[in-house]
Amino acid sequence: MSVHELPVLPAVERDAFRNAMACLGAAVNIITTDGPAGRAGFTASAVCSVTDSPPTLLVCLNRSASVWPIFRDNGYLCVNTLAAGHEELSTLFGGKTPMADRFAAADWHTLASGSPLLDGALVSFDCKVAQVVSVGTHDILFCEVHALVRNDETHGLAWFDRGYHHLLRQDAR
Numbered sequence: 001m002s003v004h005e006l007p008v009l010p011a012v013e014r015d016a017f018r019n020a021m022a023c024l025g026a027a028v029n030i031i032t033t034d035g036p037a038g039r040a041g042f043t044a045s046a047v048c049s050v051t052d053s054p055p056t057l058l059v060c061l062n063r064s065a066s067v068w069p070i071f072r073d074n075g076y077l078c079v080n081t082l083a084a085g086h087e088e089l090s091t092l093f094g095g096k097t098p099m100a101d102r103f104a105a106a107d108w109h110t111l112a113s114g115s116p117l118l119d120g121a122l123v124s125f126d127c128k129v130a131q132v133v134s135v136g137t138h139d140i141l142f143c144e145v146h147a148l149v150r151n152d153e154t155h156g157l158a159w160f161d162r163g164y165h166h167l168l169r170q171d172a173r
């Protein structure tokens with residue numbers, strides 16, 4: 001098909017897009033960093049696996065978020081995937097709460113990256129930001145995973161239809 005014959009696609013309204021995206025269930029994560037630019041954390045559901053060679057995941061971060069310059073400058077982060085029971089913590093990191101109050105609400109430890117790992121997270125991925133691609137209002141942070149901490153005792157937490165939902169493990173049903 002020659003260039004001038006390519007179909008012109010209609011635009012989708014932002015609210016219609018958001019209402020549609022609310023139909024995609026997703027894990028809920030607290031993304032943390034600590035380094036020369038300071039300590040920060042925010043709630044993110046736009047997180048997914050990219051490749052297992054090398055182990056890489058992505059996080060989408062709105063550049064208008066107050067945490068954005070800190071993540072940009074530190075270059076390391078941890079993805080803490082939340083477990084059932086972490087709903088309040090998710091809301092705390094997802095709002096306009098002062099950073100110290102966000103971290104005071106839970107217990108943390110660190111591995112090589114220095115980013116806070118949440119005690120009791122379903123899983124934590126200690127990462128180095130390897131590549132950043134800006135698309136519209138967001139930066140897509142492609143992160144190489146260098147350490148993992150799993151907690152197989154707890155159940156999952158999903159964000160779907162603008163609310164939290166528990167995901168039970170097979171042997172718990």
Ligand SMILES: NC(=O)c1ccc[n+]([C@@H]2O[C@H](COP(=O)([O-])OP(=O)(O)OC[C@H]3O[C@@H](n4cnc5c(N)ncnc54)[C@H](O)[C@@H]3O)[C@@H](O)[C@H]2O)c1
Pocket residue numbers: 017018019021022045046060061062094162163
């Ligand atoms: N990728 C994101 O930036 C992202 C993802 C989820 C939620 N949020 C924010 O969390 C809050 C709660 O969201 P909600 O699900 O209750 O209702 P909502 O109507 O604000 O969002 C519905 C869905 O639309 C998508 N979305 C919302 N804002 C977006 C943005 N700025 N860029 C890309 N995708 C976006 C997400 O998938 C979200 O689950 C809102 O402030 C929302 O903006 C942002």
Ligand SMILES: Cc1cc2c(cc1C)N(C[C@H](O)[C@H](O)[C@H](O)COP(=O)(O)O)c1[nH]c(=O)[nH]c(=O)c1N2
Pocket residue numbers: 028041042043044045046047060061062064065066067090091093094095096097159
């Ligand atoms: C369930 C859920 C899921 C997400 C968010 C919120 C909630 C409640 N937020 C929003 C983000 O956490 C919030 O905008 C910032 O923490 C706002 O605070 P500051 O601007 O940092 O003060 C969010 N922001 C973002 O840039 N990428 C994302 O994937 C998500 N996902």
